[in-house]
Amino acid sequence: MKKLVAMAALAMAVFALTASAEEKAMDHGEMKSVETVPGETEAGGVGVINSVDADKGTVNITHEPMPELGWPTMTMDLPVTKKVDLGGIKAGEKVDFRIKLGRDKQYRVIEMKAAK
Numbered sequence: 066m067k068k069l070v071a072m073a074a075l076a077m078a079v080f081a082l083t084a085s086a087e088e089k090a091m092d093h094g095e096m097k098s099v100e101t102v103p104g105e106t107e108a109g110g111v112g113v114i115n116s117v118d119a120d121k122g123t124v125n126i127t128h129e130p131m132p133e134l135g136w137p138t139m140t141m142d143l144p145v146t147k148k149v150d151l152g153g154i155k156a157g158e159k160v161d162f163r164i165k166l167g168r169d170k171q172y173r174v175i176e177m178k179a180a181k
């Protein structure tokens with residue numbers, strides 16, 4: 066009988082964990098925070114550049130869904146690493162890009178090029 070109670074408690078704990086993960090995913094859709102599917106630190110996507118701020122090293126992009134991270138379509142600012150040459154990126158351009166999660170929990174663009 067004790068074993069059964071323990072198993073029921075475990076099942077409840079697993080359910081609670083799953084429920085909280087789903088809440089975080091929904092938060093991201095509202096752009097309150099950049100929460101991700103746990104364990105995924107790199108992902109590729111396609112999007113259209115809205116603006117480029119070469120001084121700040123950021124782009125504003127409307128990207129298509131990124132299933133690797135559980136992200137829906139959204140418009141967001143993304144910093145880029147020094148490796149990315151923003152000189153060749155213009156507003157209105159469709160791009161292929163890759164982002165990587167830094168130790169500071171911030172995603173940065175590590176690759177960006179015009180989409181074919």
Ligand SMILES: [Cu+2]
Nearest residue numbers: 128136139141
């Ligand atoms: Cu996003």
